[in-house]
Amino acid sequence: MILTYRYRLLPTKRQHIAFESILEAQRQLYNAALEERIGAYRNARVTRSYIDQTKALTEWRQTDEEARALPVQLQRATLKRLEEAFQSFFRRVRNGEKAGFPRFRGKGSFDSFGFRQFSGISIDRERVRFKGMPGAIRIHPHRPMPADAAIRSCTFRRAVKGWSVSFATSITPSLRSTSQRAVGLDLGITNFAVLSDGGLIPSLRAARRAERRTRMVQRSLARKKRGSTGWCKARTAVARCHDQTARRRSNHLHQGSARLLRDYDVIAFEALNIKGLARGVLARDVHDASWGRFISMLRYKAERAGARLIEVDPQDTTQDCSACGAKVPKRLADRVHECPDCGLFVDRDLNSARNVLNRAGVGPGLHNVAEYGMRAGGKLCCFRGTSSDPCAIETLPN
Numbered sequence: 016m017i018l019t020y021r022y023r024l025l026p027t028k029r030q031h032i033a034f035e036s037i038l039e040a041q042r043q044l045y046n047a048a049l050e051e052r053i054g055a056y057r058n059a060r061v062t063r064s065y066i067d068q069t070k071a072l073t074e075w076r077q078t079d080e081e082a083r084a085l086p087v088q089l090q091r092a093t094l095k096r097l098e099e100a101f102q103s104f105f106r107r108v109r110n111g112e113k114a115g116f117p118r119f120r121g122k123g124s125f126d127s128f129g130f131r132q133f134s135g136i137s138i139d140r141e142r143v144r145f146k147g148m149p150g151a152i153r154i155h156p157h158r159p160m161p162a163d164a165a166i167r168s169c170t171f172r173r174a175v176k177g178w179s180v181s182f183a184t185s186i187t188p189s190l191r192s193t194s195q196r197a198v199g200l201d202l203g204i205t206n207f208a209v210l211s212d213g214g215l216i217p218s219l220r221a222a223r224r225a226e227r228r229t230r231m232v233q234r235s236l237a238r239k240k241r242g243s244t245g246w247c248k249a250r251t252a253v254a255r256c257h258d259q260t261a262r263r264r265s266n267h268l269h270q271g272s273a274r275l276l277r278d279y280d281v282i283a284f285e286a287l288n289i290k291g292l293a294r295g296v297l298a299r300d301v302h303d304a305s306w307g308r309f310i311s312m313l314r315y316k317a318e319r320a321g322a323r324l325i326e327v328d329p330q331d332t333t334q335d336c337s338a339c340g341a342k343v344p345k346r347l348a349d350r351v352h353e354c355p356d357c358g359l360f361v362d363r364d365l366n367s368a369r370n371v372l373n374r375a376g377v378g379p380g381l382h383n384v385a386e387y388g389m390r391a392g393g394k395l396c397c398f399r400g401t402s403s404d405p406c407a408i409e410t411l412p413n
């Protein structure tokens with residue numbers, strides 16, 4: 016499987032300048048290649064392919080000193096990028112979607128370049144080197160790459176906080192784990208996820224939290240004269256604000272998914288209609304929660320760890336009693352599940368999470384509920400997780 020490791024770079028001043036000029040050269044190459052394709056089609060109805068253009072690149076490199084100053088693999092990657100833009104365009108045309116012809120890129124909309132094969136570039140003791148870059152660029156090694164990771168390609172990207180590099184590596188996934196610690200998830204807004212065993216992943220609501228500050232910087236930007244120094248500064252402030260929110264959110268999702276994969280081998284969750292939810296009243300919270308991204312993180316982390324993910328039917332997970340199966344209708348405001356048939360009295364989301372686990376047909380199943388009651392001194396108990404103590408289980412007074 017292919018996993019990507021991203022690192023922040025610590026370029027020197029000279030390297031920073033080199034980065035900017037390489038990026039600009041690649042943008043121009045991209046635009047020139049696009050122009051050539053358009054011209055060839057207009058004049059002679061010929062489609063210029065990636066192969067044609069790499070041949071032309073080779074010829075150009077033979078005649079132009081400046082072109083030779085950069086590794087050929089780097090320039091080929093830029094041409095490949097255009098090729099992919101065309102392929103996606105043709106695919107969309109075939110499928111009758113909105114076509115979107117590849118565009119010329121302005122300075123603001125071209126922020127990366129890279130190597131499609133890991134050749135012409137080397138990495139040694141947390142430093143990257145390639146032709147055209149003065150010296151070796153220091154990587155900020157916040158986490159090691161696994162020893163068995165073979166680097167396939169890499170991309171340099173300019174972001175709000177500076178340059179970063181992503182290495183796409185191929186990694187052998189683990190063998191399927193033999194233990195069967197199973198858990199069901201109920202994804203929500205109040206709590207990000209409630210686990211069927213009473214655990215909890217709290218909500219972050221990164222955007223909600225940053226709302227006031229975002230509004231402030233956006234207002235300040237709106238007041239400034241377009242193009243002025245103050246406007247540029249305010250624009251950076253807005254970008255920083257969004258960037259920070261995005262990083263906080265992504266960090267939260269990574270930590271949550273990693274924790275689940277550390278503690279469980281089988282994870283069941285509901286098939287969610289995220290698009291439908293994202294149109295509703297809670298749209299902003301749904302977007303902030305990013306369940307879709309969370310699930311895709313779970314997928315690749317599960318593959319890597321040899322764990323199993325099970326998607327279950329979400330129909331009536333809230334209404335059904337997780338102990339006896341009786342239907343207990345609830346409104347959105349009802350926070351607890353109280354079953355008139357078997358007397359189960361638990362938090363509403365916990366009841367859903369257990370239903371999810373039951374439907375997955377794995378793990379301890381129904382008898383788990385009794386154990387659960389036993390843990391709290393033989394009484395049926397209510398789940399009362401808080402952000403300070405996510406796994407608190409409390410017995411309710413009779």
Ligand SMILES: [Zn+2]
Pocket residue numbers: 336337338339340341354355356357358359
């Ligand atoms: Zn019941």
